[in-house]
Amino acid sequence: MSVLGLAFIHNLTTMLFGIYLSAFFLGVKRDRRNILTLFFFFAVEGLVFGSCYLLVGREIAYRCYILIIHLPLIVFLVLYYKYSVVSSCISVFSAYLCCQLSNWIGVVILLITEKQWCYYVSRILITIVVFILLCKYICHTTESIFTRDSRDLYIIGFLPTVYYVFDYSFTKLSDLLYSNNKAVIEFLGFVFCIFFITFLLVYYREYERKQEMEQYSELMKIQLLSVQKEIEQVECSKQKLSILRHDMRHHLHIILAQLQNDNIGQAVAYIEEIGNGYEDTTITTYSKNEMINAVISIYHTRFANKKITLHHDICLGEALSCPDTAICTILSNALENAMHALEEMTEKWVNLTMSEKNGRLLLQIENPIEKIPKFVGGIPTSGKKGHGIGVKSIVYYVEQLNGQCHFSLTDHTFVLQIII
Numbered sequence: 001m002s003v004l005g006l007a008f009i010h011n012l013t014t015m016l017f018g019i020y021l022s023a024f025f026l027g028v029k030r031d032r033r034n035i036l037t038l039f040f041f042f043a044v045e046g047l048v049f050g051s052c053y054l055l056v057g058r059e060i061a062y063r064c065y066i067l068i069i070h071l072p073l074i075v076f077l078v079l080y081y082k083y084s085v086v087s088s089c090i091s092v093f094s095a096y097l098c099c100q101l102s103n104w105i106g107v108v109i110l111l112i113t114e115k116q117w118c119y120y121v122s123r124i125l126i127t128i129v130v131f132i133l134l135c136k137y138i139c140h141t142t143e144s145i146f147t148r149d150s151r152d153l154y155i156i157g158f159l160p161t162v163y164y165v166f167d168y169s170f171t172k173l174s175d176l177l178y179s180n181n182k183a184v185i186e187f188l189g190f191v192f193c194i195f196f197i198t199f200l201l202v203y204y205r206e207y208e209r210k211q212e213m214e215q216y217s218e219l220m221k222i223q224l225l226s227v228q229k230e231i232e233q234v235e236c237s238k239q240k241l242s243i244l245r246h247d248m249r250h251h252l253h254i255i256l257a258q259l260q261n262d263n264i265g266q267a268v269a270y271i272e273e274i275g276n277g278y279e280d281t282t283i284t285t286y287s288k289n290e291m292i293n294a295v296i297s298i299y300h301t302r303f304a305n306k307k308i309t310l311h312h313d314i315c316l317g318e319a320l321s322c323p324d325t326a327i328c329t330i331l332s333n334a335l336e337n338a339m340h341a342l343e344e345m346t347e348k349w350v351n352l353t354m355s356e357k358n359g360r361l362l363l364q365i366e367n368p369i370e371k372i373p374k375f376v377g378g379i380p381t382s383g384k385k386g387h388g389i390g391v392k393s394i395v396y397y398v399e400q401l402n403g404q405c406h407f408s409l410t411d412h413t414f415v416l417q418i419i420i
Helices: 003-026 032-056 058-063 065-079 085-113 116-137 139-145 150-156 158-172 187-246 248-260 264-279 290-305 324-342 389-400
Strands: 309-315 349-357 360-368 374-376 379-381 404-410 413-419
Touching (some): 003 065, 003 116, 003 139, 032 058, 058 065, 065 085, 085 150, 085 158, 290 324, 324 389, 324 413, 379 389
Antiparallel strands (some): 360 413, 404 413
């Protein structure tokens, strides 16, 4: 086969490579319908390019390659397959960049063999092999990447776009790359440096975001377990209360029998025993909001078991100005932190104040503290393993509700103030 024939086949395979790979990079399904549609587009493009080649000559035809092949391909991907202009451009530029694999290998073989037919044969074979490998291992990745928002696409497409502009400006539309101009030769190194620095910044930010998401995911798991335990405790209390109410008739008969037999002491002791059974089933009314009452009742019982005195001043309506689940999680964590802080102290008390004003919920918790915690960015931290999650949860939920929280110390009294 003549060199001219090989050159013709090389041009066809390169054009097919660019058209199909640009589509598959975006996620166009590789079914029979799409393959035939893309082949029809290739045939039309080939006829247009071939006509220009015959009419105006090789040099002008290749200089107009962008207008004849690439621009119509981008428009086709946007209008027919409904992809965005940004993702379509980056896909075409990326496919163009991948053509350089066969180009470089072909140039090396040409330098070694000094035979033109070896150059074209190697380029045809490498183009086919690269296409198969990219379709098998890379296209599923680019499909997910090119569906990201424009900000990420600009970073991803920066390198192939710059190379595309560079190659056409300095090799296809001019001979600047071969003019021994040092600034031109070093331009790609400069671009790679900029891209590398930008990539590092973006990667680090994405890494931080991923770490934050993992941290909050773990936090949510802990919070979910905490809420489940509290729900189980409330359900257990309701069940126990139901049993006690069911058995009340029997209790009254026993007390009546003791009184009829003048066993007043035994009757009183029995009444006290029943009363103790009711103590951990009672949900005290602290406000008009039942969820707040349930949380405070649970912690009031826990405080009592640890001999902690709870002072409260609560003035809330039935409906709060923020979601019940969020404020209950904040309140639970705040009371839990106060309880842990008082475990090894002799002075054990907690002041809880809650109120609403001008559509804003105000929460303040005070408790004595012996060991002064370390503050980082105005937030107390703990060096103990497993501690500090409650504070992070409080800060997270307050920020989600566009509120403010303030941690402070006054005369060995820890104060948490929250406005939501």
